[in-house]
Amino acid sequence: MNSLDDLELELRKLPGVHAAGFDELDDMLLVQLHVGPERLDNPVPVTATRIAARHSDRPVTVEVVRWRPAPVAAAAAPPVVAIDLEADATPAKVGSADGIEEEEASRRPRLLAVLAFPDTDELEVHLILEGRRTIGRAAASHGLVGAVEATIDAVKGLGADIEPRARWARALDETDDERVLVAVALEQDDDGDEQALHYGLAAGASPIDAAARSTLDALNRKLSQVL
Amino acid sequence: MSQTADSGRGLAAILPGTAGEQPDAEARRDTRSGALRVVTEDLAAEVASTESGIALIYKALDALVEQFGLDDAAVVLEEPGIGRQVFCAGRRPLVADDEELLTSPPGLYTQPALEEHGFDRSLMLSLCVLALRLDVLRYDAWHDPLTSLYDRRSFDRLLEMAIARTNRYGWPFSLVILDVDDLKAINDAEGHPAGDEALRQLGERFRRALRFGDNAARIGGDEFAMILPNTEADLVPALLERVRNAPGFTRDCPRFSFGVAQCPGEASEIEELVRIADARLYEDKGQK
Numbered sequence: 001m002n003s004l005d006d007l008e009l010e011l012r013k014l015p016g017v018h019a020a021g022f023d024e025l026d027d028m029l030l031v032q033l034h035v036g037p038e039r040l041d042n043p044v045p046v047t048a049t050r051i052a053a054r055h056s057d058r059p060v061t062v063e064v065v066r067w068r069p070a071p072v073a074a075a076a077a078p079p080v081v082a083i084d085l086e087a088d089a090t091p092a093k094v095g096s097a098d099g100i101e102e103e104e105a106s107r108r109p110r111l112l113a114v115l116a117f118p119d120t121d122e123l124e125v126h127l128i129l130e131g132r133r134t135i136g137r138a139a140a141s142h143g144l145v146g147a148v149e150a151t152i153d154a155v156k157g158l159g160a161d162i163e164p165r166a167r168w169a170r171a172l173d174e175t176d177d178e179r180v181l182v183a184v185a186l187e188q189d190d191d192g193d194e195q196a197l198h199y200g201l202a203a204g205a206s207p208i209d210a211a212a213r214s215t216l217d218a219l220n221r222k223l224s225q226v227l
Numbered sequence: 228m229s230q231t232a233d234s235g236r237g238l239a240a241i242l243p244g245t246a247g248e249q250p251d252a253e254a255r256r257d258t259r260s261g262a263l264r265v266v267t268e269d270l271a272a273e274v275a276s277t278e279s280g281i282a283l284i285y286k287a288l289d290a291l292v293e294q295f296g297l298d299d300a301a302v303v304l305e306e307p308g309i310g311r312q313v314f315c316a317g318r319r320p321l322v323a324d325d326e327e328l329l330t331s332p333p334g335l336y337t338q339p340a341l342e343e344h345g346f347d348r349s350l351m352l353s354l355c356v357l358a359l360r361l362d363v364l365r366y367d368a369w370h371d372p373l374t375s376l377y378d379r380r381s382f383d384r385l386l387e388m389a390i391a392r393t394n395r396y397g398w399p400f401s402l403v404i405l406d407v408d409d410l411k412a413i414n415d416a417e418g419h420p421a422g423d424e425a426l427r428q429l430g431e432r433f434r435r436a437l438r439f440g441d442n443a444a445r446i447g448g449d450e451f452a453m454i455l456p457n458t459e460a461d462l463v464p465a466l467l468e469r470v471r472n473a474p475g476f477t478r479d480c481p482r483f484s485f486g487v488a489q490c491p492g493e494a495s496e497i498e499e500l501v502r503i504a505d506a507r508l509y510e511d512k513g514q515k
Contacts, residue, residue: 008281018312053439
């Protein structure tokens, strides 16, 4: 067996993996895995990337496509999708330490809702800070990046004098309670006009909800200075 | 999903029978059945001797595409222990239209559909199942089920190959043999499942610390071995420190002793190399 056969067999033996495809690019091996909706002990992207790196002498990119059963009422879904409301408005930061001081937390914007309007290609992010509400907007067709842009727009509506730009946003996986885990990177001119990248990671009820929460996570330190 | 016989690589449209009889099918039937027999016979002839069942499945799919000028071919297999598996010609990633394949029953799917005449679809499918099953069995035979590292049999073969390469090309390597010091204590104090978990996590620590080209194996109950090409003996302690300190594990790394022997610097034969590494392992153990 050659190394690619070994790699493929090992990847297909991962629980939940149903298909593996490969694309040998100039300087990289792209691996695509299709995974069912089963819950797994080990996150497939992490495990698969480690396996792939072990089998390849060049950079490897692993793309995981997770299949979920289609929602029964998908065809009749209303054009406006409201995701998350005040019942769970505290950003669910993954890996964050417990016990944030209440006073400090109250100075941070809380996410109230992320609303998508596919018909008009609009996406709204609703934030609240000390009783003040603000709405940020961006194009829904921008997907996860649109949620990041709308969150930045909403933060600026609260008076924050910052100009972060969305660099990328990516859905990573689901958490054990079936929330979506999204990572974002923001570009920000820091003191001395040097560009810095700020990363955020959060789970949410949907990809755009998690992207908005991740954006707040990425801006967290900056916001405490400017709000 | 729409059926688009002219949609190129779209596998949504390649469910059997969806594309209908081709206008010139009758004229080519004899040729086709002969070609199909060749594809199937080739598959049957090679399945027992091939080193890779997966490669054989792709070879058969690629042969189908080539022989019949198909746009695409895929096979869906269902195997106990590995579940539903989809293979596409050319080893290519799935595209959006392939969605149906993931829920389709086991079978051979082509675009356009192949007429049934003269083609034993079930035989080809069975041979693909056999090829995959052989791969899984082969993998299980060469790997330790607890840690998924190579097992003793694989290690002996890998060591033979490493020594042969050294003797032929002069490529040096270090052999490391490790022994977990406190496995019995873990088993006695926390039970055998905890001991198994400690070994499993140690195996994962090795995998994360090793480079491409390094090999690690579980060669006994609490004994492990590594073959590290182009690695000097004095670099091994740093590597093992990375193993001990690797983050993200629920258990602390169990304590272990180790011995290193270098090929060809210290020995060029298996027995002598293992004897040196073993002696140093027990020397290390004795110092604790």
